[in-house]
Amino acid sequence: MRIGIIGGTGREGRGLALRWARAGHEVILGSREPARAKERARALGGSIEGGSNEDAAGAGEVCVLAVPYSAHADTLRGLAGALEGRVLVDITVPLRPPAVTVVHLPQGRAAALEAQALLGPGVRVVAALHHVSATHLEHPERAIDSDVLVCADDEAARQLVIGLVHDLGLRGLDAGVLENAVALEALTPVLLYLSRTHKSSTGIRITGLPPPAASEP
Amino acid sequence: MRIGIIGGTGREGRGLALRWARAGHEVILGSREPARAKERARALGGSIEGGSNEDAAGAGEVCVLAVPYSAHADTLRGLAGALEGRVLVDITVPLRPPAVTVVHLPQGRAAALEAQALLGPGVRVVAALHHVSATHLEHPERAIDSDVLVCADDEAARQLVIGLVHDLGLRGLDAGVLENAVALEALTPVLLYLSRTHKSSTGIRITGLPPPAASEP
Numbered sequence: 001m002r003i004g005i006i007g008g009t010g011r012e013g014r015g016l017a018l019r020w021a022r023a024g025h026e027v028i029l030g031s032r033e034p035a036r037a038k039e040r041a042r043a044l045g046g047s048i049e050g051g052s053n054e055d056a057a058g059a060g061e062v063c064v065l066a067v068p069y070s071a072h073a074d075t076l077r078g079l080a081g082a083l084e085g086r087v088l089v090d091i092t093v094p095l096r097p098p099a100v101t102v103v104h105l106p107q108g109r110a111a112a113l114e115a116q117a118l119l120g121p122g123v124r125v126v127a128a129l130h131h132v133s134a135t136h137l138e139h140p141e142r143a144i145d146s147d148v149l150v151c152a153d154d155e156a157a158r159q160l161v162i163g164l165v166h167d168l169g170l171r172g173l174d175a176g177v178l179e180n181a182v183a184l185e186a187l188t189p190v191l192l193y194l195s196r197t198h199k200s201s202t203g204i205r206i207t208g209l210p211p212p213a214a215s216e217p
Numbered sequence: 218m219r220i221g222i223i224g225g226t227g228r229e230g231r232g233l234a235l236r237w238a239r240a241g242h243e244v245i246l247g248s249r250e251p252a253r254a255k256e257r258a259r260a261l262g263g264s265i266e267g268g269s270n271e272d273a274a275g276a277g278e279v280c281v282l283a284v285p286y287s288a289h290a291d292t293l294r295g296l297a298g299a300l301e302g303r304v305l306v307d308i309t310v311p312l313r314p315p316a317v318t319v320v321h322l323p324q325g326r327a328a329a330l331e332a333q334a335l336l337g338p339g340v341r342v343v344a345a346l347h348h349v350s351a352t353h354l355e356h357p358e359r360a361i362d363s364d365v366l367v368c369a370d371d372e373a374a375r376q377l378v379i380g381l382v383h384d385l386g387l388r389g390l391d392a393g394v395l396e397n398a399v400a401l402e403a404l405t406p407v408l409l410y411l412s413r414t415h416k417s418s419t420g421i422r423i424t425g426l427p428p429p430a431a432s433e434p
Contacts, residue, residue, distance in 0.1 A: 183403035
């Protein structure tokens with residue numbers, strides 16, 4: 001599958017690109033500075049290309065939005081046309097630096113809900129990947145002890161992204177409708193607080209589920 | 218310690234009472250119908266008494282609020298005087314039945330924040346125990362595979378409740394300031410969704426923490 005990563009030159013974007021490329025996907029890293037994205041893509045190697053954010057948005061059936069919350073709305077406004085018809089995986093956490101260990105509810109309750117409101121029904125927004133640290137992603141050989149909760153109003157888009165999460169080497173779990181992005185995004189400051197308190201890198205696991213199928217990580 | 222449980226005759230309250238009584242605490246189950254609370258307390262046995270919600274609120278250094286969200290504000294208004302000076306553990310999840318698998322943000326962002334605003338600074342509100350099902354609590358011999366995130370603005374109250382969570386046979390984790398109750402409360406509908414989807418009883422574990430001290434469950 002072709003996957004575009006908007007704001008893809010940051011650590012999170014590069015980690016995702018590395019793992020998806022290893023799983024056989026084609027990845028387009030987008031950036032406001034296409035030359036930088038091309039350089040980063042070359043450095044990562046494999047089936048990873050670089051380009052503008054418009055290139056990333058227009059390239060794949062699935063696009064990932066990996067920009068800081070401060071750039072969230074402006075970035076989406078600029079790309080609304082290019083994203084039409086696609087699945088957009090919004091991994092944004094609406095942090096309010098420097099208080100990144102305290103929940104901050106944005107005006108639209110969740111960044112992903114704001115994205116859906118801004119883009120309209122022609123784009124299927126999926127919220128996911130809020131609880132996986134870039135530190136872990138960028139070492140593709142490293143097993144990550146964390147589940148990925150995935151929510152969206154569109155059932156097919158949700159299942160598609162759960163599959164892509166599996167390709168990252170993680171267990172993706174259906175977490176319901178997009179409104180539930182409120183819980184997923186709000187949990188990240190709590191994990192950042194726990195990570196800071198314990199000088200560690202924390203994640204979450206859902207317990208009490210039936211045993212996973214043999215193919216699941 | 219003496220612990221009052223407001224709305225304590227429900228399954229959650231009775232499960233907490235059983236486990237705390239086993240750990241050597243005195244528990245007062247409160248109810249709008251004191252006769253019912255006395256009957257339930259007798260049935261549970263041990264160091265558990267029954268009484269009115271006012272009795273429960275006035276009895277212990279620590280009180281637990283275990284009423285449905287629909288009764289949350291009214292219950293607190295009626296008990297504000299009795300609760301003055303105490304630690305109140307608010308375990309309320311602001312569900313909006315029948316849509317209990319969809320996040321519902323109350324007007325004050327979290328039930329616990331609404332409680333603190335309503336009671337004022339003379340009561341130290343702690344949010345905890347949103348992710349442990351009554352089904353597990355009421356079998357005190359059963360190990361529960363879930364962590365308990367605990368948040369409060371008052372550090373001493375937070376630590377006190379983490380200790381009480383330990384006495385339930387669970388790992389309590391400091392989750393920061395009371396504002397973070399937004400994340401804790403919002404996660405419950407997601408867990409209810411997962412439980413319903415998988416016909417199971419789910420919980421959460423925080424991963425990536427340093428190994429626990431030998432005494433922790």
